[in-house]
């Protein structure tokens with residue numbers, strides 16, 4: 001039998017190797033248009049980053065070695081230019097000599113792969129616009145990087161784009177990553193991609209999301225990219241990684257059946273519409289068995305398996321390919337992101353019913369160093385059938401996704417996951433592995449033992465109950481939620497409404513579930529927030545910080561006041577959240593202002609919790625790092641640390657509170673100008689207006705409101721609104737004030753109403769003291785819109801969390 005194989009990398013080489021084992025007497029020839037066969041295309045990005053140091057390591061196999069091992073001839077730099085399916089013959093062009101010749105076949109296998117898409121953008125043909133697909137591609141990119149370029153742009157936030165971006169950063173290149181969609185890595189749903197986006201930003205990548213490239217410019221030798229929003233970014237290299245298209249030209253010209261998205265149609269035996277022609281790898285359309293629909297899923301694992309199955313069938317077997325479920329994983333700096341099966345976006349688009357759950361377990365026993373949270377999202381059916389899963393984390397992502405892929409492939413249900421007996425010792429997992437947990441939670445949902453609510457289903461006005469410990473809440477909570485720690489719930493039932501749905505949550509969902517069960521027994525209407533606060537943060541992110549850098553204060557002028565005493569030490573290893581925080585609090589309570597505490601914890605969550613807790617409690621993180629699987633922190637009691645020389649940390653709460661007591665024009669102006677100043681520094685600024693200060697908030701033309709006689713008189717005697725205020729000095733029957741307004745106008749200084757508007761635009765919160773309003777007979781309708789009414793307790797709570805508090 002004579003078998004010809006077109007394409008000599010993943011699918012082709014794998015098919016050839018299998019064929020040689022099946023029939024050593026067969027004549028098998030592989031044609032590869034490139035210079036190299038069977039090279040490690042998946043390793044290319046890491047060669048750019050010099051993680052893979054030797055170029056030769058990428059060349060997994062040479063034609064000579066392959067011939068020696070298998071007897072198969074691999075002809076490189078030979079491009080197959082035509083398939084004559086009627087005559088069972090192909091035409092080949094020798095790329096070096098230009099000679100064209102023919103070969104006949106009994107069976108032909110097309111493994112021509114795919115090629116990177118080049119979008120038709122003006123300027124895309126510039127020599128510094130490159131793609132990464134082959135060895136010559138990587139040589140070109142590496143040469144540019146080795147030449148010492150400072151800036152590069154990667155277009156496309158899929159696997160390859162992310163890997164290239166990471167490796168360019170490893171080489172010290174400043175990277176902008178441009179993605180037309182709102183999120184990177186479209187195999188993940190948005191809330192899961194966000195975790196990666198924070199990691200990319202933390203690692204210094206300039207992320208441009210939902211912002212495509214419209215033009216590539218070369219002006220006076222300088223290269224730049226213009227984005228949809230008009231931004232222009234200068235660069236020295238552009239790597240395009242916006243997707244792939246199947247290399248289907250031979251198949252199209254041979255008249256083979258082609259799918260809607262360009263993939264060669266094959267049957268379950270990987271046979272094309274011509275019985276003598278098989279196809280495998282990126283070039284074929286596969287079936288996604290979960291959706292029972294055709295799909296293009298270009299991955300190395302499926303290509304290799306398909307190559308092997310095609311070879312089996314060419315030599316007479318009847319092996320079936322069971323479809324591709326898209327199991328994939330990608331390293332994004334310190335994070336790993338993996339998925340299998342369709343994501344929620346796809347399921348919604350095809351109108352499929354599904355249930356989902358989020359869990360955030362520790363990758364292994366959290367008392368053993370190196371444990372990290374795993375963000376897991378699992379999608380399943382009411383029947384228990386698993387449809388898909390997504391996992392992002394720093395440890396143990398690969399084995400969990402592979403377990404879920406195996407479960408999907410073998411038709412296991414979520415209940416089967418609960419029963420899996422998995423290898424356990426503290427460095428590797430937990431006695432109840434995250435995969436078991438997925439099973440427990442999903443089973444509970446199906447049985448109705450828990451009624452979950454997903455973070456994206458919360459509505460304004462929901463009654464939220466946080467059952468975390470008080471100190472945990474200082475590390476962050478959902479605004480407006482009530483906090484009753486789980487252990488205190490029984491004694492505080494009177495604080496919970498019987499006539500309203502209660503949404504209970506904890507940090508990751510487990511204590512929330514316990515509270516949910518207990519409250520339901522007490523006849524409360526209750527749901528548990530799936531994945532707890534940590535998952536809610538993914539949907540409501542002003543950044544779930546995955547890797548915040550801190551550094552010791554170095555600059556004397558702006559440093560933590562030096563403390564000559566050696567820091568006290570706290571070993572919080574083995575404690576799980578909130579244990580380390582509780583211990584830190586208890587030790588700091590006994591320390592004096594300025595004293596330092598060195599903490600070591602094995603709970604990975606402590607890394608994110610500590611800065612938030614210190615910010616809430618006015619303590620200072622001097623240094624925070626992860627090493628040897630432990631979180632190590634140096635904390636200083638008190639708030640003396642401001643920004644460090646390298647801008648690493650400010651423990652001083654970025655909040656400023658102003659009490660505006662006066663209704664003098666000059667004082668109100670000063671208050672607004674100061675508020676705007678602090679707002680520009682990124683502070684949350686609140687102005688609490690009380691007594692005469694309330695007049696600043698009054699409308700020029702308030703609606704008619706009912707008032708008693710005293711209130712009416714008060715109202716008439718006091719200035720109505722910002723335009724009517726008078727100077728505290730030199731008012732001179734109005735002349736001084738008019739002069740001042742004139743001077744301000746001439747000097748282009750905004751008037752008070754404009755400054756109030758500006759302050760509000762910058763997020764400055766205006767609050768009116770309810771008690772003073774009562775006394776002075778001012779009603780809410782008379783005040784500017786969206787002024788918050790607040791009591792002294794609100795003010796005190798604000799002031800307590802505030803940096804500067806000013807009284808004007």
Ligand code: FAD
Pocket residue numbers: 006007008009010011012031032033034041042043044045078079080081111112113114132133134160247250280281282283298299300301303304
């Ligand atoms: P290929 O391996 O691309 O081989 C096709 C070959 O056919 C090519 O060498 C081509 O030159 C040759 N050819 C095409 N037309 C002709 C012709 N007319 N005549 C002769 N020869 C021809 N997948 C993963 O699963 N995980 C990863 O981490 C991963 N990382 C990747 C990183 C990079 C940078 C790249 C480029 C790909 C990566 N992939 C990854 C994808 C994976 O490499 C492909 O899915 C896989 O190689 C597809 O195998 P294939 O045999 O279909 O095509």
